Amino acid sequence: MAQTWPSKPVRLIVPFPAGAAPDVIARLVADRLGTAWGQAVFVDNRPGAGGIPGMAALVRSPADGYTLGFVPAAVVTLTPELYKNPQFNLDTDLVPVAAIGTSPMMIVVNQSSDIKTLADLVKAAKAQPGKVNFAAAQTNSVPHLTGEMLGRATGTSIFTVPYSGSAAASTALLANEVAFTVDGLPALTQYVKAGKFRALAVTSHDRLPGFENVPAAGETVKGFESLGWFSIYAPTGTPVSVIEQVNRDINKVIQAPDLVARLADLGVYPKPGTPKALGAFVQEQRSVWKKAVADLGLQPQ
Structure with a gap:
């Protein structure tokens, strides 16, 4: 499948409105991937409610590699803690593909x-x-x-x-x-x-x-760190060969000097790595923010 994919346009679901900073970043990456793949990568904006509409659309999509999700930090770290029904389970519904960068x-x-x-x-x-x-x-x-x-x-x-x-x-x-x-x-x-x-x-x-x-x-405050970040996820069941190809290609485009400079203007610093490394990073970040929500006494709505 890796040899024939993609044979048609790829959809990138972005859980933010058009024109928002995450949308701008997603479109920059989508344009580069479209050029690399010889197929259009079109952005599908699904804003609202902590990213839930976008994530729900992603998990309902066929796991064929033709639908990917542009996933920011808050959607997978805060939304599951702050909403009673987030409509997605990161551990069972989605698989990590590639990190875009930290913010x-x-x-x-x-x-x-x-x-x-x-x-x-x-x-x-x-x-x-x-x-x-x-x-x-x-x-x-x-x-x-x-x-x-x-x-x-x-x-x-x-x-x-x-x-x-x-x-x-x-x-x-x-x-x-x-x-x-x-x-x-x-x-x-x-x-x-x-x-x-x-x-x-x-x-x-x-x-x-x-x-x-x-x-x-x-x-000044020993050990203090707090990051936003952006990543790409796919529905569980997406072929490993496709995930590996998308990962390789994203790692390549986010390290192109002109895109590095453009992302820096947007306060984003590329974070190339493997799907496994992204998964471990996200799990660590989920623990950090789960503790923060608990410490602050925030309750899901």
């Missing part, structure tokens, strides 16, 4: 703030329990829970202010209505580069290319 976050304050470092932020939060306001870009999102986890990791009590999205949270920080926010790089770098926000830390294990002067949070 670290950034912790920022207003440039006019007296808080100059992450250590300063921790010190301020300890000195004023419950008084240091944190803008959560979207309730129960990866950036929101990263901020909450930071509070727990540092033994501080921060006051979370929920907003409808990244733009609203950034506007609040620009107006000094909150002390800090945590969000993905694309939402914040324009303000950092314009001198409106001060970057205190990135949430990756190491400092990031292009942000070498911004410390990793773990340099």
